[in-house]
Amino acid sequence: xxxxxxxxxxxxxxxxxxxxxxxxxxxxxxxxxxxxxxxxxxxxxxxxxxxxxxxxxxxxxxxxxxxxxxxxxxxxxxxxxxxxxxxxxxxxxxxxxxxxxxxxxxxxxxxxxxxxxxxxxxxxxxxxxxxxxxxxxxxxx
Amino acid sequence: xxxxxxxxxxxxxxxxxxxxxxxxxxxxxxxxxxxxxxxxxxxxxxxxxxxxxxxxxxxxxxxxxxxxxxxxxxxxxxxxxxxxxxxxxxxxxxxxxxxxxxxxxxxxxxxx
Numbered sequence: 001x002x003x004x005x006x007x008x009x010x011x012x013x014x015x016x017x018x019x020x021x022x023x024x025x026x027x028x029x030x031x032x033x034x035x036x037x038x039x040x041x042x043x044x045x046x047x048x049x050x051x052x053x054x055x056x057x058x059x060x061x062x063x064x065x066x067x068x069x070x071x072x073x074x075x076x077x078x079x080x081x082x083x084x085x086x087x088x089x090x091x092x093x094x095x096x097x098x099x100x101x102x103x104x105x106x107x108x109x110x111x112x113x114x115x116x117x118x119x120x121x122x123x124x125x126x127x128x129x130x131x132x133x134x135x136x137x138x139x140x141x
Numbered sequence: 142x143x144x145x146x147x148x149x150x151x152x153x154x155x156x157x158x159x160x161x162x163x164x165x166x167x168x169x170x171x172x173x174x175x176x177x178x179x180x181x182x183x184x185x186x187x188x189x190x191x192x193x194x195x196x197x198x199x200x201x202x203x204x205x206x207x208x209x210x211x212x213x214x215x216x217x218x219x220x221x222x223x224x225x226x227x228x229x230x231x232x233x234x235x236x237x238x239x240x241x242x243x244x245x246x247x248x249x250x251x252x253x
Contacts, residue, residue, distance in 0.1 A: 048197050051197045106203070
């Protein structure tokens with residue numbers, strides 16, 4: 001696959017870090033992946049995981065004016081990589097930490113879902129030292 | 142996609158039929174309806190998820206919150222769900238042990 005084709009498979013989406021825009025991120029992601037993958041179960045898994053990360057960003061940026069949710073979807077032959085960052089608020093993984101509960105709780109399920117549905121989850125820093133949560137899913141061969 | 146919620150009283154229980162997506166934007170609407178029902182003294186609730194196209198942890202959290210509210214009045218919440226993509230998130234989070242989940246309304250109504 002040529003570099004040009006790989007570049008064409010990278011989509012960036014910058015939307016307000018607000019709850020009403022998270023469905024737009026899912027819609028864009030679903031539309032992109034369906035060009036490369038027909039397994040609806042895997043597509044739904046990826047959408048849930050990305051939704052969970054977006055939820056966390058939206059909650060962390062709740063009181064930040066003009067914060068944006070910065071998403072990058074990169075599809076290659078056998079995998080998709082999704083970077084999620086936020087402009088206006090430094091992301092903290094602690095917001096995604098699962099709770100250990102004896103009683104069922106109303107929050108804390110996000111990281112369990114992300115970890116179970118994606119193949120790799122890592123916190124990285126981009127060139128500008130901005131914190132990014134990177135999700136990776138390998139397609140079945 | 143928005144979330145539509147239809148409420149129907151049936152066999153001494155309230156049935157909430159959800160149609161659409163339950164996410165961080167729409168989950169507060171479901172939370173509000175559940176709180177309204179508890180405030181009205183309705184503690185036996187069935188939530189029909191058969192027409193839910195998407196649900197994430199926002200929806201799970203609201204259902205758990207609703208369950209805690211009705212349990213404090215000796216009530217219960219049962220779910221109707223046969224969709225694998227929705228059942229999966231209940232399995233991953235262990236909430237299959239908390240919510241009785243049925244694939245038809247009759248059994249769900251009997252359980253509450």
